[in-house]
Amino acid sequence: MRLSRRRFVATWLQIAIVVVIFLGPVLWMVTSSFKRNVDINALPPKIFFAPTLQNYVELFERFDFLRFIANSLLIAGGATLLGLVLGTPAAYAVARFGLTRTGFFMLVARMAPGTLFVIPWFALAVALGALETTPRNYALLIFIHCIITLPLAVWLLISFFEAIPTEVLEAAYVEGCTEWQVFRKVALPLARSGVAVACLMCFIFAWNYFLFSLALSQNETMPLPVIAFSFIGQGSQDWGGLMAAATMISLPALILTIIAQRGIVQGMTAGAGR
Amino acid sequence: MITMTGPAGIALLALILFPVVYAIVLSTVEWTPAQGFGEFTGFSNLQRMVEDAQFWDSLRITLTLYVSLLVCQTCIGLYLGQLLDRQIRARQFVQAFLLLPSMIAPVAISLLWLLLYNPQFGLANYLLNLVGLSGLPWLGDPSTVLMSIAIVDIWQWSPFMGLLMFAGMRALPKEPFEAAIMDGASPRQTFFRVTLPLLKPIIFVAILIRSVDLLRFFDTIYVLTQGGPLDASLTLNIYAYRRGFQYFDMSYAATLMLTLLLLVIVIAGLITFLRRRYADAA
Numbered sequence: 001m002r003l004s005r006r007r008f009v010a011t012w013l014q015i016a017i018v019v020v021i022f023l024g025p026v027l028w029m030v031t032s033s034f035k036r037n038v039d040i041n042a043l044p045p046k047i048f049f050a051p052t053l054q055n056y057v058e059l060f061e062r063f064d065f066l067r068f069i070a071n072s073l074l075i076a077g078g079a080t081l082l083g084l085v086l087g088t089p090a091a092y093a094v095a096r097f098g099l100t101r102t103g104f105f106m107l108v109a110r111m112a113p114g115t116l117f118v119i120p121w122f123a124l125a126v127a128l129g130a131l132e133t134t135p136r137n138y139a140l141l142i143f144i145h146c147i148i149t150l151p152l153a154v155w156l157l158i159s160f161f162e163a164i165p166t167e168v169l170e171a172a173y174v175e176g177c178t179e180w181q182v183f184r185k186v187a188l189p190l191a192r193s194g195v196a197v198a199c200l201m202c203f204i205f206a207w208n209y210f211l212f213s214l215a216l217s218q219n220e221t222m223p224l225p226v227i228a229f230s231f232i233g234q235g236s237q238d239w240g241g242l243m244a245a246a247t248m249i250s251l252p253a254l255i256l257t258i259i260a261q262r263g264i265v266q267g268m269t270a271g272a273g274r
Numbered sequence: 275m276i277t278m279t280g281p282a283g284i285a286l287l288a289l290i291l292f293p294v295v296y297a298i299v300l301s302t303v304e305w306t307p308a309q310g311f312g313e314f315t316g317f318s319n320l321q322r323m324v325e326d327a328q329f330w331d332s333l334r335i336t337l338t339l340y341v342s343l344l345v346c347q348t349c350i351g352l353y354l355g356q357l358l359d360r361q362i363r364a365r366q367f368v369q370a371f372l373l374l375p376s377m378i379a380p381v382a383i384s385l386l387w388l389l390l391y392n393p394q395f396g397l398a399n400y401l402l403n404l405v406g407l408s409g410l411p412w413l414g415d416p417s418t419v420l421m422s423i424a425i426v427d428i429w430q431w432s433p434f435m436g437l438l439m440f441a442g443m444r445a446l447p448k449e450p451f452e453a454a455i456m457d458g459a460s461p462r463q464t465f466f467r468v469t470l471p472l473l474k475p476i477i478f479v480a481i482l483i484r485s486v487d488l489l490r491f492f493d494t495i496y497v498l499t500q501g502g503p504l505d506a507s508l509t510l511n512i513y514a515y516r517r518g519f520q521y522f523d524m525s526y527a528a529t530l531m532l533t534l535l536l537l538v539i540v541i542a543g544l545i546t547f548l549r550r551r552y553a554d555a556a
Contacts, residue, residue: 011357018368021429022371023371025386025390026374026386029385032389044400086285089282090279111486111539111542112294112535112538113535115515116293116297116531116534118518119297119300119518119528119531120292123524124296147290150282150285151286180277204377207379208379211496225493229381232385232388239389242385242388245385246382246385249379249381253378254378257370257374258370262369264373265437
């Protein structure tokens, strides 16, 4: 269908407006993180300004931000790894044998409010001493973030495993492979791109998740979102610092969206088809 | 087979079934931080909830936000979907821009909007003044706080709905559209008479996905207002969290959260029922 000239211009005008509305605020956040506070507080708002790294320097020098970045990486990375190790074979089995009950559990996992998990886990953490000792607290946080990553990984991967023709798997099975060998040697390599997408999505979602760490982390193990939130709790008016923190929280999303946009859209929408 | 699903199953049982069962037990007994479990109290927490004015207020706020956000996000999502579906170049780029807001942590998004909403030098009031309107108190006033929160969430999640709708539109059969062009239908007529009816199943799926998240909506509100001012944005989720972790009123908090879970399940069930009834039959 060819577009008429008027419709062509109208379409592009609308797209331009949409891009400004949805990209503008993100750009505002990133640019503000390079502004001095006098430039942020200026009216009318400054579009041109002398950029400074001061906000970032201060975060690292005054608050030891490296530690919180490492915490975030450890918790999100650990939960992603654990979620995929447990979730990939499960997704394969669900796709191959149509296990509806497992699928149902995944659904409940995606429906229950996060706050519901926090109280029982809080009580359990107290009993296990996982709120006091740092290594145990890390383990607890990694494990509890699997509530996010495990169902997500299974949900995303099922459609990738379902896309593999049954004959291919049957052939390997007939030739004497065990089900695990079929999974490892045939299905997994074929679903490689799916595993990559699931990996990215799990990491971003675990990295972004706020509530579990808010309730269960301690000073040593706090990930980025919690420490950034604690800044406003202290009534901070240091907007440059806040925007620098927000930009750093957004960094994985910014990078991954740019390099893997196509795969993420595919994964998110493929899962929605069911 | 059991070795494949087993570990994931056990992990899920530990992660999900244990908390739910624990919450159910907790809601029927007395619990204090010092002594832990106390006497069995049966349904007294349920009774307390029914008589708690704040609970009904929170429920109202939760449902108000839920319905208005769902309607706005679905409509804007449909609009964005058909915009992407037109024959345009650089679709990849536009898609990436649309994906971005939903990938960024709600905490970062909320910090950003705290700056935009700032009454003294925020961009929001500046733009209002620019077109001759007076500035709003945004998050600072009970009468505007829900709208302000809604704008943030609509901004963050409508593009994602747009991507879902677009994916759905791509998967539609081509023939009805060719027939519509042959019959001389305008783009508008084609959208309302052909696209929308065909898209119904996808719209239901998108609504289901969003509903589940919207009812449990926590991060954005907690960072923006923590339920204030004057509890005007205290959703059920935030109220339960506050009861549990600020007042250590764990039994009652568990009751509130179970009620919220029940609400999510009922609404998800209702949407699934409507989808079977109206979308799959066609």
